[in-house]
Amino acid sequence: MRSRLEEARKTPLFRVWDLVLYALILVLVVVLFLAVGLKPSAGKLERVEALRDSDVIFSYDFLTDTYTVSDGVEVEKTEQGYRVTVRTGDEGYNVFEIDKGGSVKMVEANCSKHKECVNYMPAITDADGVILCAPHHLTITGGSSDIKDPVIG
């Protein structure tokens, strides 16, 4: 009994390989925390869609650099990305530009005298961004269809 007690007292609390194992577990805990807790925001701009009312007529994927188009939509390659023209009826049009760096902006339209979609709506830079052109029933969106709290007024 005494020799076993003496032996236990002499045995170190942690052996080298124990310490290595515990260190690896701690590192794993920290890495998991950083990887999950600092995951990029869900709002990052990864795609852009153009809709006429609720129908998707154009979509572009930033990650794969591919797009799909419907009738009435023309796409032109530019230095920064793409220039997309959407025709409405016989004479209506909207032009928006996609910068592959991660933004979309309406640059031309003949929707109205004040061209709110061109002059007053900021570029889309995240998934929640949206540009509306009411006269042409056109919406450009960063792809999010999450429900947000409503605003009145």
Next chain:
Amino acid sequence: MKKIFTAICATLSAVCLFGCTPQEPTTTLPLKGKQYLFYTFGVPVYTAIYAYYDDEAEAAKADETVKDLQKLFAEVEDSLSASIDGSSVCRFNEAEAGATVEIDATAYEVLSIAKEMYALTEGAYNPAVGNSVDLWGFTPRFNEDDYEPTMPYDREYDEETKFVSLPDETYVEAFRTLCDFSKVEAWEDGGKYYMQKPEDSVTLEGVTYTMRLDLGGIGKGYAADRGAELLKERGYTRGYLNVGTSSLALMESASEETDHAWNLGFRHPRGDGNYISMLIKDECVSSSGDYENYYEYDGTRYCHIIDPFTGSPIAEDVVTATVLGLSAAQADAVSTALCVMGTERAIEFINEQLSDKTVVFVRRADEGKFEIVTNAEQYTLIEQSYRVASRVVDGVLEYVE
């Protein structure tokens, strides 16, 4: 000791992996929310629906419901729009003085609501201001890309100031006399509906003018009410319908933290963002304001809300009003009326007719400051520079100097 230490590290790993994910409340709910957008009356309509989107049939049903909403709104617009040829309102407006015009059931129903609200507000809500709205430059034709003056009273347009002068006073007064909405008669006969145009007319510069209706102040609210009925018929209890952010039909939200109420923001009338917010569910809300469509001339703001008693845009007193607790159509009309009434009469009216409803309005006070007047009991003030200038004592709303 080693076993305990190992167990602690393993537990920490599991907690970090499964417990530290970013909060995404919707993933824990059986229902999922989706927001749709389409356009009507020249404005965006946001439809938020909670449904079982993971089930193919339920997802298809929700998408189909939104398509049906779109058709419903298009029918309402085709009936009420003053700028769509062949609509009931357009045919009334184009008819001669004293003419009888056949209208559709939608127009008849909206007209009935309009007459009720005209009487309730003692004429402060008045849809017979169509001539004045056009005179002051607020009908859709002025916003067309290829706008050209076509009427004798059209003013020269300037990109910076919008108009280089104010309307001729002769026209302002003449069109004011064509606003007696009490003279409009509407009736049903053998399943058909009719309206009779008043005999009133004025002739200026060789052109004869008669009454013209503008149902913009009630049409969106009516569409919101009809849309809300459709959503409920299809079994949806969570979501909302927001017509151009001026008329809103709220159901429940998905948030248990707020007891399924939405955190409704009230748009700032002079800046970005919201000026207050309220937790609201299962209510209709409508709002009017002088910031939606306006221009400034010689330092004065002229907005699209016409005071039927003067024939001119409202003075800068009540700059925005929001009404909760009525139907969206009624609230649409009453919120317009409150802007016309001005602070003193608006408070009287709220105490006489709306004491059991929730009303908020913002008024312009001295030195360009703005104040909130409300009978709401609970809200969150966001715009800290706005003074809350009211209190409710024994159920009576009072202005506080």
